[in-house]
Amino acid sequence: MKCAICGIRVETIDEAVEGGWTSYFYDGDKEHEFACPGCSQAILQVDDDGEMEVKEEFRGKMKYLDDGLEKSGEDNLLMASPC
Numbered sequence: 480m481k482c483a484i485c486g487i488r489v490e491t492i493d494e495a496v497e498g499g500w501t502s503y504f505y506d507g508d509k510e511h512e513f514a515c516p517g518c519s520q521a522i523l524q525v526d527d528d529g530e531m532e533v534k535e536e537f538r539g540k541m542k543y544l545d546d547g548l549e550k551s552g553e554d555n556l557l558m559a560s561p562c
């Protein structure tokens with residue numbers, strides 16, 4: 480998997496989990512996959528629902544390396560939050 484923000488890669492999910500990667504995050508209504516610890520710390524914050532989201536000053540201004548998913552899309556069921 481690779482970081483949607485800077486493109487750095489890790490080989491396995493275990494490696495990502497151990498490394499403190501963020502598995503998904505939101506920029507407005509777009510959901511993106513994976514952010515490395517460095518980008519998470521610089522760009523992301525925890526929102527009121529406990530989800531990771533892009534800090535307001537970066538929102539809509541970032542260029543991501545994945546395409547992003549619409550938050551409400553049916554394709555998104557697998558990524559649904561555990562509530």
Ligand SMILES: [Zn+2]
Pocket residue numbers: 482483484485486487514515516517518519
């Ligand atoms: Zn990164």
